Amino acid sequence: MRLSGKVAVVTGAASGMGKSIAELFAAEGAKVVVSDLNLENAGQVVRDIEARGGSALAVQANVAVEEDVQRMFDAATSAFGTVDILVNNAGIMDNFVPAGDLTDDLWERVFAVNTTGPMRTTRKALSIFTAKKQGVIVNIASAGGLFGSRAGAAYTASKHAVVGFTKSVGFQYAPLGIRCNAIAPGGVKTGIGASMMAPNAFGAERAMAGMGINPRVGEPEEIAKVALFLASDESSFVNGTTVTADAGWTAY
Numbered sequence: 001m002r003l004s005g006k007v008a009v010v011t012g013a014a015s016g017m018g019k020s021i022a023e024l025f026a027a028e029g030a031k032v033v034v035s036d037l038n039l040e041n042a043g044q045v046v047r048d049i050e051a052r053g054g055s056a057l058a059v060q061a062n063v064a065v066e067e068d069v070q071r072m073f074d075a076a077t078s079a080f081g082t083v084d085i086l087v088n089n090a091g092i093m094d095n096f097v098p099a100g101d102l103t104d105d106l107w108e109r110v111f112a113v114n115t116t117g118p119m120r121t122t123r124k125a126l127s128i129f130t131a132k133k134q135g136v137i138v139n140i141a142s143a144g145g146l147f148g149s150r151a152g153a154a155y156t157a158s159k160h161a162v163v164g165f166t167k168s169v170g171f172q173y174a175p176l177g178i179r180c181n182a183i184a185p186g187g188v189k190t191g192i193g194a195s196m197m198a199p200n201a202f203g204a205e206r207a208m209a210g211m212g213i214n215p216r217v218g219e220p221e222e223i224a225k226v227a228l229f230l231a232s233d234e235s236s237f238v239n240g241t242t243v244t245a246d247a248g249w250t251a252y
Helices: 016-027 039-051 066-080 104-132 153-172 201-213 220-231
Strands: 007-010 031-036 055-060 085-088 135-140 178-185 242-245
Touching: 007 016, 007 066, 016 031, 016 039, 016 055, 016 085, 016 220, 031 039, 031 066, 039 055, 055 066, 066 104, 085 104, 085 220, 104 135, 104 153, 104 178, 135 153, 135 220, 153 178, 178 220, 220 242
Parallel strands: 007 031, 007 085, 031 055, 085 135, 135 178, 178 242
Antiparallel strands: none
């Protein structure tokens, strides 16, 4: 029980990597707030966790909306007393749109969820963590946050920003007993593709150029295991960094 007695908030936890993270954290003893836009699916995750003897709470929240972020943390502290772990998993894709075809709306929408959302949840979590001088943040970045063409321009820039934000939080709050790390998954079987509508042909062609060297596609459970390591005391000396989990894809 590596997370026994801990309370974890996981965003985008109704499916994919977030669901696997929530389920694994609960199995390791954490009380889990399963946050997602899709309350019905989040509720099913909670029921599955409870059926296995775990403790969880479903909260409908859009991380792009400040009021939702506040309500999510209020629900967590009301139900479980505090928050010890934050996993920023919620994210959307960008239809592989290259810079020349970007609209302000697409850019702002992707950044609102992928970058501003984690900033807002982190800001709220820090108000709890700094008071008790303890806490862990795990951001789900992407291989697209390390390289230039694994998605479109907006997604790529948003995930690069998450990597930089992770470094800033990790270093600045280290003296207060707070750690912040990120995971950069490669291709993983998740539902994020559902946020893709009519991919840009040119952008998709350029983004697919490196797919031939991808050893394999990962499972959400494999990313959850990395998140568990980063959230647990086993990674006590790991801070302000990004762990790549991609079967060696970006090592080429």
